[in-house]
Amino acid sequence: MRHGRKDDTMRRFILDIDAFMNYVVRALLAFGLILGTSATWAVASSDATAAAPASSAASGSAADHAHAGARCEEAVAETVKRLRGHEAQDVEFIGAKRAIAPTQEEQLGVKGEGRYRGPGNTGGVAFSYSCAFNPQTGATSGVVLRETGSARSAAARPAWQPDLSTFTPDSCEAATAAALKDKYPRVSHIAFDSGTRQLRPANDQHTNFEGRGAMVRAPGMPAMPFGFSCEFETGNGKVVSVETHE
Numbered sequence: 001m002r003h004g005r006k007d008d009t010m011r012r013f014i015l016d017i018d019a020f021m022n023y024v025v026r027a028l029l030a031f032g033l034i035l036g037t038s039a040t041w042a043v044a045s046s047d048a049t050a051a052a053p054a055s056s057a058a059s060g061s062a063a064d065h066a067h068a069g070a071r072c073e074e075a076v077a078e079t080v081k082r083l084r085g086h087e088a089q090d091v092e093f094i095g096a097k098r099a100i101a102p103t104q105e106e107q108l109g110v111k112g113e114g115r116y117r118g119p120g121n122t123g124g125v126a127f128s129y130s131c132a133f134n135p136q137t138g139a140t141s142g143v144v145l146r147e148t149g150s151a152r153s154a155a156a157r158p159a160w161q162p163d164l165s166t167f168t169p170d171s172c173e174a175a176t177a178a179a180l181k182d183k184y185p186r187v188s189h190i191a192f193d194s195g196t197r198q199l200r201p202a203n204d205q206h207t208n209f210e211g212r213g214a215m216v217r218a219p220g221m222p223a224m225p226f227g228f229s230c231e232f233e234t235g236n237g238k239v240v241s242v243e244t245h246e
Contacts, residue, residue: 167237
């Protein structure tokens with residue numbers, strides 16, 4: 001009789017252990033499935049989060065470039081109208097010629113071409129420009145304007161010209177702009193008048209390139225004229241010296 005009770009007790013104990021183990025196994029399996037689903041969601045969320053900044057950065061860069069182009073064209077148009085007055089009633093830009101690239105000063109450098117027209121120049125005057133844009137402040141600076149062609153400049157072309165196969169006026173005008181920026185660190189606009197360009201022979205087989213322009217020495221100041229003289233080596237076009245006078 002006692003043996004029968006012990007056997008029944010033992011069988012119930014074994015059954016209880018089996019039930020408990022089955023419960024543990026089911027719980028562990030359920031926990032593993034939840035953990036796996038959570039891990040999968042976490043990875044997907046992490047991937048989406050990682051991709052978001054890249055997408056945002058790319059769109060932000062494109063937006064910065066578009067803003068830089070628009071702001072620099074506004075600054076250049078303002079410069080043209082300020083320096084040329086009624087001769088520049090209509091200013092237009094060539095979108096295909098616009099180039100934007102980052103600079104060492106964490107700004108965006110904008111270069112491009114355009115043309116302005118007025119009552120005195122119905123054929124228009126072509127120009128090129130460069131400008132710096134600060135994405136943090138939205139401000140523009142360092143506007144440099146070069147008139148590259150007009151009926152007036154063709155009529156004023158001197159009879160004597162050296163071999164310019166290794167030289168362009170841009171070299172001297174860029175050196176002049178750099179000299180003016182050194183002299184006036186806050187200069188905001190510089191424009192060169194292509195109609196005043198003159199070439200003269202100089203000593204030591206050099207050539208002297210002279211011209212005039214106008215600049216704004218600091219934001220808010222009126223435009224003022226300047227003249228420059230640039231000496232370069234006739235054989236290779238290397239700029240030797242630059243002088244400016246205001």
